[in-house]
Amino acid sequence: MAVFIKLVENRAPKEYADGPATDIVFADITEGESAVVYQYDVLPSGALRILRVPQGAGPVVNSVVAPGLWVRVEGHWHGTSL
Structure with missing residues (x-):
């Protein structure tokens, strides 16, 4: 299974149509x-x-987001x- 991240949309309204710009996928x-798999966790911060x-x-x-x-x-x- 890959890890999918939806980022905060912090763009000008005219750029909202470009959905993939706010997504990050780490594919296994x-x-x-x-062979490699991706996992995630959330730090206390x-x-x-x-x-x-x-x-x-x-x-x-x-990476860290x-x-x-x-x-x-x-x-x-x-x-x-x-």
Whole structure:
């Protein structure tokens, strides 16, 4: 499963028609030796952290999105469910 992030729409109204500009997708690679899955978690500050998990290795931070920049996230949660 990929991780999908919907960012805050902070653009001029004429640019709202360009929906994909406010979306970020981290697509999993499921085939071959370079297989990788993406997961996310939310830090206590509200920052969204995207983790890259290569096959057979531990997670590595891929990117961080500031708390005020993202609205919604979908995908595989990294960590324990509450």
